[in-house]
Amino acid sequence: MASIARNVLMLAAALAGAALSAPAAAQNEQFIPILSYRTGPYAVNGAPYANGVVDYYNLINERDGGINGIKILIEECETGYATDKGVECYERLKSKGPTGAAFINPLSTGITFALTEKTATDKIPIITMGYGRADSKNGAVFAYNFPLLGTYWSAADIAIQYVAKELGGFDKLKGRKISLLYHDSPYGKEPIPMLQVLAQKYGFDFTPIPVTHPGVEQKSQWLAIRQNRPDYVLVWGWGVMNSTAINEAAAVAYPRDKMIGVWWSGAEPDVTPAGDQAAGYKSLMLQHGAGKFLVHADIEKYLYAKGKGSTEPGKIGEILYNRGMTNAMLGVEAIRKAQEKFGKKPLTGEQVRWGLENLILTADRIKELGFEGMLKPVSISCSDHEGARYGRVQQWDGKGWKVISDWYTADESLIEPLVADVSAKYAAEKKIQPRDCAKET
Amino acid sequence: MLYREAGQFKTNYAEDMAIFPIRQDRIALAILLGIAFIGVPLLASFRIWPFRTDYLLWAILLPFLILALAAVGTNILVGYCGQISLGSGAFMAIGAYSAYKLATGVHIPLAWLGFAIAIPPLPVLASILLGGLMAACAGILFGIPSLRIKGLYLAVATLAAQFFFDWAFLRLPWFTNYAPSGSVNAPELDFFGMIVRTPVERYLLCLLFVTVMAVLAKNLVRGNLGRQWMAIRDMDIAAELIGIRPLYAKLTAFAVSSFIIGVAGALWAFVYLGSWEPLAFSIDRSLELLFMVIIGGLGSIMGSFIGAAFILIMPIMLNVIPAELGLPLSTQTITHLQFIIFGSLICYLLIKEPHGFARLISIGKEKLRLWPFPY
Numbered sequence: 001m002a003s004i005a006r007n008v009l010m011l012a013a014a015l016a017g018a019a020l021s022a023p024a025a026a027q028n029e030q031f032i033p034i035l036s037y038r039t040g041p042y043a044v045n046g047a048p049y050a051n052g053v054v055d056y057y058n059l060i061n062e063r064d065g066g067i068n069g070i071k072i073l074i075e076e077c078e079t080g081y082a083t084d085k086g087v088e089c090y091e092r093l094k095s096k097g098p099t100g101a102a103f104i105n106p107l108s109t110g111i112t113f114a115l116t117e118k119t120a121t122d123k124i125p126i127i128t129m130g131y132g133r134a135d136s137k138n139g140a141v142f143a144y145n146f147p148l149l150g151t152y153w154s155a156a157d158i159a160i161q162y163v164a165k166e167l168g169g170f171d172k173l174k175g176r177k178i179s180l181l182y183h184d185s186p187y188g189k190e191p192i193p194m195l196q197v198l199a200q201k202y203g204f205d206f207t208p209i210p211v212t213h214p215g216v217e218q219k220s221q222w223l224a225i226r227q228n229r230p231d232y233v234l235v236w237g238w239g240v241m242n243s244t245a246i247n248e249a250a251a252v253a254y255p256r257d258k259m260i261g262v263w264w265s266g267a268e269p270d271v272t273p274a275g276d277q278a279a280g281y282k283s284l285m286l287q288h289g290a291g292k293f294l295v296h297a298d299i300e301k302y303l304y305a306k307g308k309g310s311t312e313p314g315k316i317g318e319i320l321y322n323r324g325m326t327n328a329m330l331g332v333e334a335i336r337k338a339q340e341k342f343g344k345k346p347l348t349g350e351q352v353r354w355g356l357e358n359l360i361l362t363a364d365r366i367k368e369l370g371f372e373g374m375l376k377p378v379s380i381s382c383s384d385h386e387g388a389r390y391g392r393v394q395q396w397d398g399k400g401w402k403v404i405s406d407w408y409t410a411d412e413s414l415i416e417p418l419v420a421d422v423s424a425k426y427a428a429e430k431k432i433q434p435r436d437c438a439k440e441t
Numbered sequence: 442m443l444y445r446e447a448g449q450f451k452t453n454y455a456e457d458m459a460i461f462p463i464r465q466d467r468i469a470l471a472i473l474l475g476i477a478f479i480g481v482p483l484l485a486s487f488r489i490w491p492f493r494t495d496y497l498l499w500a501i502l503l504p505f506l507i508l509a510l511a512a513v514g515t516n517i518l519v520g521y522c523g524q525i526s527l528g529s530g531a532f533m534a535i536g537a538y539s540a541y542k543l544a545t546g547v548h549i550p551l552a553w554l555g556f557a558i559a560i561p562p563l564p565v566l567a568s569i570l571l572g573g574l575m576a577a578c579a580g581i582l583f584g585i586p587s588l589r590i591k592g593l594y595l596a597v598a599t600l601a602a603q604f605f606f607d608w609a610f611l612r613l614p615w616f617t618n619y620a621p622s623g624s625v626n627a628p629e630l631d632f633f634g635m636i637v638r639t640p641v642e643r644y645l646l647c648l649l650f651v652t653v654m655a656v657l658a659k660n661l662v663r664g665n666l667g668r669q670w671m672a673i674r675d676m677d678i679a680a681e682l683i684g685i686r687p688l689y690a691k692l693t694a695f696a697v698s699s700f701i702i703g704v705a706g707a708l709w710a711f712v713y714l715g716s717w718e719p720l721a722f723s724i725d726r727s728l729e730l731l732f733m734v735i736i737g738g739l740g741s742i743m744g745s746f747i748g749a750a751f752i753l754i755m756p757i758m759l760n761v762i763p764a765e766l767g768l769p770l771s772t773q774t775i776t777h778l779q780f781i782i783f784g785s786l787i788c789y790l791l792i793k794e795p796h797g798f799a800r801l802i803s804i805g806k807e808k809l810r811l812w813p814f815p816y
Binding site: 039076077078083094109110133189210213 | 494495496499500504611612621622623624626628629638714715716717718720721757760761764771772773775776777
């Protein structure tokens with residue numbers, strides 16, 4: 001009994017020591033918070049993404065000794081894809097480390113909406129790579145939002161371009177029926193205004209069909225699809241909703257090759273639960289696909305060979321893992337860019353924001369980083385916080401994802417008026433004076 | 442010893458009927474209010490521990506105050522009047538969306554009559570209170586079935602309110618001013634020219650609302666109306682026989698409870714979230730409020746506060762502690778541990794004390810009064 005008590009005491013002392021010594025060590029470190037979800041109905045997609053993010057930051061620390069010698073300090077917080085938890089995590093992590101959070105990746109459009117105003121007040125950039133609010137592309141109004149590499153309006157446009165190509169031209173879209181099966185949250189609703197614009201322009205018949213969170217119950221939606229027989233079904237799902245959609249499509253015999261998922265509905269965990277029924281299913285690609293590139297060799301060498309990886313070695317190179325890595329890389333490069341101006345020291349969110357806004361990744365730089373083949377050049381500016389608008393289409397053949405299309409570029413002429421209109425409304429509502437991008441340096 | 446009433450004589454009826462008849466209670470409350478109204482804002486303004494960052498204020502105290510207010514509202518209906526409700530989340534949503542509509546201007550085009558109803562944007566305070574009023578109206582409407590059905594059946598009827606309003610705010614774009622994503626932004630919090638922005642200001646605003654409403658609620662349940670509610674709760678037929686009208690008693694309970702919940706909903710949306718979607722007021726919120734009331738203590742205003750603190754803060758603490766201690770656990774493990782520990786705590790508490798924290802405290806109080814010879 002006494003020995004147990006002593007052990008407990010010693011453990012408590014050790015814990016207290018750890019608690020006291022932990023903050024003292026961090027002085028020359030750049031803190032980056034990670035909002036992730038490894039539990040709940042979205043964990044199948046959230047976990048590989050978070051693993052990619054964590055591995056890339058660890059790689060920078062292990063291989064390069066940090067960003068120009070400034071080590072990256074990370075802390076994860078579980079949001080469960082819930083908005084209120086996400087806000088709590090943000091508040092918990094935003095002022096940790098010597099200079100506070102460098103930036104934040106909420107990995108949820110709902111959390112992005114909730115944080116947009118807060119991050120602007122706290123001067124912490126919010127990077128929403130391939131998600132978030134589409135109007136935040138306009139950096140003049142949304143100074144701290146960075147929907148890098150593609151918004152949902154770009155995605156909607158690329159999807160319709162692909163459909164037109166498959167049908168044999170934009171004129172063939174007239175009179176066709178296209179449905180959008182979407183997650184009933186800000187995430188799923190984002191593409192609707194763009195699709196309405198496109199429907200009007202090309203004369204196709206657009207029907208949005210909502211699916212309630214978390215998306216395991218889709219019988220009535222697919223019954224409606226069976227009755228309506230749309231030519232294409234766009235899937236804007238996440239987590240279990242994706243695989244459920246494929247199963248339900250099979251149940252009503254809707255052809256899987258007429259389903260096109262957004263880039264969040266096209267990863268391995270979305271199709272594998274559906275088994276053979278998923279064969280033929282297509283999805284957009286946020287530029288990169290699955291597979292290993294040069295950077296993966298480094299990850300294997302510096303992390304997994306030493307047992308420091310965050311997942312099983314077999315899962316390196318999965319689509320969402322790669323996306324997490326890309327997301328982390330863009331953040332790291334932004335910090336590197338900001339260090340050019342502000343010096344090689346831990347930077348504040350406001351300084352990193354400058355780095356993000358002036359970040360230009362050329363093809364050569366991308367090759368240097370080991371991301372050649374995953375990413376096209378990115379160029380972010382005050383007026384364009386998106387940086388690149390490319391996409392491809394891939395198809396699941398039952399065993400792996402095959403790229404089946406060329407590169408598409410979203411049509412600026414259609415998206416820009418909508419961005420200007422919606423962001424101007426936001427500015428008026430929030431009394432934001434848009435910056436003059438010509439004067440930004 | 443500290444808690445002895447010897448020497449406290451009551452010489453008139455007013456003293457006898459006071460909310461806090463014991464001097465020690467009054468002192469304790471005064472200290473608590475002093476800390477809440479003066480201490481916390483002072484510490485937060487000078488960034489003294491534990492308010493070095495905004496975290497405690499923003500992520501703990503603010504949601505705690507607002508959810509405690511909602512729990513007070515739920516407690517009036519469930520704890521005092523005995524009408525089980527699973528629609529609290531919906532009433533919060535009604536408060537939030539009505540306040541939003543009123544604060545941004547209401548425009549109802551009546552094309553077939555050739556005119557439109559247009560209300561210009563109202564001040565924020567008026568919107569929040571009117572939002573509560575709208576919730577009260579909806580509460581009365583959905584309270585009508587309570588005259589015929591009781592207990593679990595009523596719970597199912599209020600569940601209908603939950604799903605109906607979830608659906609309405611999600612699907613009818615009019616409520617969200619046709620926002621493309623369905624997510625709406627709160628207007629600027631302008632109170633008679635004073636703009637509430639910083640966490641301390643937001644905290645004080647909520648504290649003011651909560652204090653005023655809690656005092657009103659406490660007085661209401663001590664008065665005629667509260668006694669009618671409790672009579673209905675304890676035995677409705679007997680209550681009817683002694684002359685209490687069930688229609689009046691039940692519907693006032695629904696109205697008062699929904700009003701408070703509606704105001705809490707408007708505060709939740711405007712002051713805490715700032716930007717929200719219907720998911721913020723889903724069935725999970727209703728259940729959470731019900732648990733707060735059950736754990737805190739049915740039929741106790743103070744219990745609502747303790748219940749809110751337990752349900753809101755305990756999981757966060759369980760989540761934060763391992764990271765603060767530097768334990769090498771993954772977030773996944775911590776989250777699962779949090780569910781396990783929190784769940785077992787609730788089971789343990791309900792087995793040990795089915796009447797919640799409020800009962801535990803009153804037992805403690807009794808023992809303290811008799812100390813050093815409690816029995």
